[in-house]
Amino acid sequence: MKKLLRIGLPLVVLGSGFAGFAVLHATKPAPEANEEPPRPVSVFVEPVRRADTRLDVVTFGEVRARTDAELVAQVAGRVVSISPEFTEGGKFAAGEPLLVIEDVDHRLALEQARADVADAELAVQQALAAADVARRQLGGNPSPTPLALHEPQINQARARRDSARARLEQAELNLRRTRISLPFAGRVHTIRANVGQYVSPGTPLGRAFATDMVEVRLPLTHAQLASLGLPIGYVTAPGSGRPVRFEAAVGGEVSTWRGELLRIDAAVDPSTRLVYGLAQVADPYGSGVSASGMPLALGLYVEAAIEGRQVAGAQVIPRDALRAGNQTFVVTPEGLLQVRQVTVSHADSQQAVIADGLAAGEQVVISSLRNPIDGMRVHPIRRGEATAAAAPDRPAG
16 A cells, blocks of 8 residues: 555656646736837938049059169279269269279270371372372373272272271270260169279169159059040150059158159050050159158059049949949838949949949948848938937037
8 A cells, every 4th residue: 555655646746737837838828919010220321413523543553764774884994983972872963974984095095096097197198199190190191090090099098097087986985985974864773883893895883763754554454444535555745644643651651643644555465454554753853752752762552543534414322332243222212122233334432433223312321231131121311310410419609
């Protein structure tokens, strides 16, 4: 009997517990239904506007010298002096001697050439006199030979005189070449020679570049070429090119320079499928420096903004409204989101010009939107409205 009680009592307790749980579960009140619709996502919007706009093109390039020359010795000798400006970054004028080669040997060669010319002149006069004597002696001969008249001797003397004169000019030229200069004003880039060094013809002495003009070669896509409205092979004269604004961070601050686009290559680069334009900046170390006095130095990598063509009544949206794959998010008057594919004719860092896919006045989303779904409900907010709502009330004056 006791054994039955030990087994049956726990079963009775468990059964009572399950029965109570079933009663409580059956009699519990039903949860209240949430009738509130999903809250719409707030987004910043801007209207598509029509405006006359300029399709500026932004690209990048490296500054290089238009005129770059290597100093090379043309005569042999020892370098006896150099200009104080013959150092990296040194400034020189056109025709200013940068190096001087010892000229003693060349002066002696010049004196010898002058003596040779004098001897040759004397030989010509002697040949002419001998010919005159022979002509008188052959006065009765009706057909004297050229040799009898000393004509070959005269020609030979004159040829030797011409050769002596050429050697004199060469000696004068070699003497001038002992003073090494360049036909333009510029700056020294590198030096490879110094006082006391012996040089021979062809020895590199240094490198320099002209400072009257620098160039920037700019890569252009076909879309950018269309924004400029210029053909391949475009060439214009200095002073009438498209304005270009160059910008670069130098010395801890952003500097800007002004130049112009003067030409576009006549062929497409087969390796990149790009077309290259050539812009120039005049006097980059003088009047062409930036407002802070920074020159447009060689080797500087710059951003170039080229003035493009004007478009009347273009459909313009903020650049933030253009999404990957040329998509935009449009908010309908009912507050629903539409994912719209558009055709972009031009885009820069500030705005995008839309050729097709949008209508003027439509609201486009300019804020970031996570997991956008076509047809989702959104709450559009104009940026100006949000700023006004966030501003504190000012007391009346």
